[in-house]
Amino acid sequence: MLSTEYRESIERRFHAFCKAVLHNEACNYYRERKRKAKHEISFEYLQENTSFALHSTDEYFILQDKPTAFAVNGQTVIVYSEKLAKALLCLSKRWREIILMRYYLQLNDKQIAALLGKPRTTVNYQKNAALKQLRAEMEKMKDEE
Incomplete structure (x- = not known):
């Protein structure tokens, strides 16, 4: 110790x-x-x-394209991308509504099916077909530039 x-x-x-x-x-x-x-x-x-400002102004949200409004299920959906709006106009009315309800109104396939009175599998098939056509239209526009 x-x-x-x-x-x-x-x-x-x-x-x-x-x-x-x-x-x-x-x-x-x-x-x-x-x-x-x-x-x-x-x-x-x-x-x-100093005479200069110590801040800057973001220009991310200045609208470059003309907004396009779509009526879907009694609601107005505004698409701010002119290219996307043109591609959506190439879709059939039913497919366009399904895409807008899914991605702008945030409804799932089951809710869309209930609104349209169609089976969920039909809505899912039409949504996938519409997305495929939408991609093709967007690619076409990209190639034209």
């Missing part, structure tokens, strides 16, 4: 070691902060001393 004096000696050395580590880490932190300060400018300084 360790004597009390020896134990206290170890504790004092450990405390001194911890203080040295904390002191050195604080010095490193302030040195790093000073180094970065030479290369960085605060936003407050820029706002006060």
Whole structure:
């Protein structure tokens, strides 16, 4: 077993070691902060001393295409892509309604089938056929560009 004096000696050395580590880490932190300060400018300084704005405006949602409205099951669906609207117009009315109900009104096949009075499997088949034709129309438009 360790004597009390020896134990206290170890504790004092450990405390001194911890203080040295904390002191050195604080010095490193302030040195790093000073180094970065030479290369960085605060936003407050820029706002006060510059004439340009420190922000930009997103242009993602500026409408490039003319929106097209479709009436589906008593609701209006707006398609913002002109190419997609043209491709949808190439589909039969029934197929277009199924696609719009599925992907714009977020209805599942069972709900669409109930609205149309058709079996779910028929709606699923027509949806897949419509998607296939829609892809073909979109590819055709892509090739024309």
